[in-house]
Amino acid sequence: MDRLTTLMDRFQLAVRAAGPGEANLIALEDPAGEPVRILYCTTDNAPELPSTTVMWAARVEWSGRRNPFLAALPDVVEYDITGNPEAHGLVRLMRDEAEGQHCGAQSVINRLGEVLMVRLLRNQIQNGATEPGLLAGLADSRLSRAIVAMHDHPGRLWTNGDLAETAGLSLSRFAQLFGTEVGETPMGYLRRWRLTLAHQDLRRGDRVESVARRYAYTSPEGFTRAFRKAYGIAPVSLRMAAA
Known part of the structure; x- marks a missing residue:
């Protein structure tokens, strides 16, 4: 890994x-x-x-x-x-x-x-790390398996159960440990990671619809709402500025 x-x-x-x-x-x-x-x-x-x-x-x-x-x-x-x-x-x-x-x-x-x-x-x-965050999560051999899986396959329709199984933990233990070490929920981290990658792809000029599908959004509208909330700008505006 x-x-x-x-x-x-x-x-x-x-x-x-x-x-x-x-x-x-x-x-x-x-x-x-x-x-x-x-x-x-x-x-x-x-x-x-x-x-x-x-x-x-x-x-x-x-x-x-x-x-x-x-x-x-x-x-x-x-x-x-x-x-x-x-x-x-x-x-x-x-x-x-x-x-x-x-x-x-x-x-x-x-x-x-x-x-x-x-x-x-x-x-x-x-x-390792003394403060919650990605570093602390990657330092844990169990959580790191789930985090790397999210990094490597951000477009997969992950569930908490899938990630807990990847980590080799029960669902409750995985959720508790992830929150303690990383400082947020697994789905929260996955959403941020997807939007970070989406920002890069849009600046490269990729189409909004393609980026939305790539990162498991069911509609461009849902992706646009999430992206605007995270970055304060519509994805189409970012793409046009990069063109």
């Missing part, structure tokens, strides 16, 4: 070298010059750091709106890479590419940055 691929495919990222004032992905080093920690700031309020501790800094930008995983992360994510030779190699190579201004350096930085971000996000899932 892959907890990240669908999210990474739907919300692609771009990474480029940046100064500490602009950066939101920062590698810190120890006095010996060894990388020891990665900080990823999910808001624009990056922490102030002594310049001598910054080994390398970059800016990460995500595509799409309302990335549920990004919204579930704390303001500052810390990733301890002490004794992690793979992460050390990624950071050093990204720094060397940026400083050397080699041909194709930006492409290399972008690809290596995506690898580094996947490792950072994996670490967050493994560590």
Whole structure:
């Protein structure tokens, strides 16, 4: 079961070298010059750091709106890479590419940055979360099966019973655990996920009727009401603005 691929495919990222004032992905080093920690700031309020501790800094930008995983992360994510030779190699190579201004350096930085971000996000899932949200749900081996199923097959006519069976839980236990860990009902989360994907598809120029059917709405009118409530704009208006 892959907890990240669908999210990474739907919300692609771009990474480029940046100064500490602009950066939101920062590698810190120890006095010996060894990388020891990665900080990823999910808001624009990056922490102030002594310049001598910054080994390398970059800016990460995500595509799409309302990335549920990004919204579930704390303001500052810390990733301890002490004794992690793979992460050390990624950071050093990204720094060397940026400083050397080699041909194709930006492409290399972008690809290596995506690898580094996947490792950072994996670490967050493994560590779990203290607050309700998607991160806490994905950290639970039972709930994650249901959440990944919703991510991978948003157009399926899911019921709570289907999702509980996928999670390997009774219906009552699934509903209680999902509410505690994720902070909303399974159907509430599924509706938000469908509308998030629908927003992306409409901005790409897909027809309203097609998008409504794709995400299990029985009529374009019902889809329009739900979309307008979520985004404050009619789906046809968003599609026309993207054309």
